[in-house]
Amino acid sequence: MNYAISHDQRLPLYQRLHDELAARIADQHWRAGDAIPTETELVKQFEASIGTVRKAIDMLVAEGMLERFQGKGTFVRRARFDSSLFRFFRFQSEAGERRIPEGRILRREVMPAPTAVAAALRQPAGTEVIHLSRLRLLDQKPLLAESIWLPKEKFSALLEIDTAEFGDLLYPLYEERCGQVVASAEETLIAEAVSDVHARLLQLQPGAPVIVVERLALGYDRQPLEWRRSRGPADQFRYHVEIR
Amino acid sequence: MNYAISHDQRLPLYQRLHDELAARIADQHWRAGDAIPTETELVKQFEASIGTVRKAIDMLVAEGMLERFQGKGTFVRRARFDSSLFRFFRFQSEAGERRIPEGRILRREVMPAPTAVAAALRQPAGTEVIHLSRLRLLDQKPLLAESIWLPKEKFSALLEIDTAEFGDLLYPLYEERCGQVVASAEETLIAEAVSDVHARLLQLQPGAPVIVVERLALGYDRQPLEWRRSRGPADQFRYHVEIR
């Protein structure tokens, strides 16, 4: 098979190749975990030289969409950042190790998207969304209170499952039940005094400081899939970053 | 001139080239703002092909040590993140724009390094350090309270200047007076209730939540140059990050 590359001819070939490969990942022509064709195969398909093909793949590796394994092949990377709360909170079990916290769905409802949610999900105001209220616990102790909003259109399959069956991680559920793969995310952190509702949920003193993590999860095509607001106690918060 | 590359022969050539160029930036053989030799010149000096030279330079660009300008050359990048507090705090002046806050040195002293400071600076316990206590203000209003520790050995020139002459940015001062260039940094964020001392400095209610940013500043050779702890009001805190 021989692919004509449809993009703007003025763009460099490696860029057009990059875009073409990215599009095939986005439309799940190749799925997470799949091997993409070998470099020599791509050379034939796209009539480019090996160096050009490698440059396009290099870019996708740098962007986190592909992973290379010498001798094995190049694979579509499976994002695994549901445990990203560890990046912000030093939660650990009583035994000291890091475990996936228990996820307990407190409420599930369909509603018109509140203004802020519609804006975050880039949907028209009033679009129907699924709202989940969720508590995450370790050793029976509450760690995080989460509000999760999903566009109903893409995630209506979730309404047909008992919330007790949701499990502790939602992203695998989104993938299995709704065919929606989370590829990247943007997170915003702020600090605030805890509200009465969340103080009760998290067993904190009224007015205690909490860190709020707002996460917009995106698909491979960078369409917003989920907007989530997680609150945790500020004394458990710790974040490390390297800057240049 | 022809450079023999001294590194482990088992390493790829582009890696050895990368290390060699990085070393020359670290020892200030080339300084911030300088152009490094052209690609064709490096090809001759190192007896490598253009592709290999480009790969080494690509890495250094990705690491933030070099910048390329087509038609002009490749330059040692000047790190400019003293304004990085804007990454964590949405400080702005009354007029709404972002200005460099005033820096006011409250105290300067020489002391044996406290344990945590010695560890951060990777110095033996009890090494003499310079400690600066500094307040940063915008429109006369205190924004940040900072404690800054510097190894006395490298920064003793600072003891000879009146602290009123320090100016609002310290890194240019380090460069001009002490020949120390900050190339990168690691920052750790935590939240805590403000102490009485800092509450008074920052004009906050006792016990109000503050965000603490601990920054370890490193030279091009990744030696620790400065350790700094900055406290600011949590209600001014906001941080955005993209994850994959």
Added chain:
DNA sequence: GAGTGGTCTAGACCACGGT
């Protein structure tokens, strides 16, 4: 041993910045 990605070469021509 066959097939994969990793390293490296020695050129060519293009696009951009300054003179």
Added chain:
DNA sequence: CCGTGGTCTAGACCACTCA
């Protein structure tokens, strides 16, 4: 115009994985 970095080619050989 010349010199810079940017793109691209068509190979060669090496290192690793797996049957």
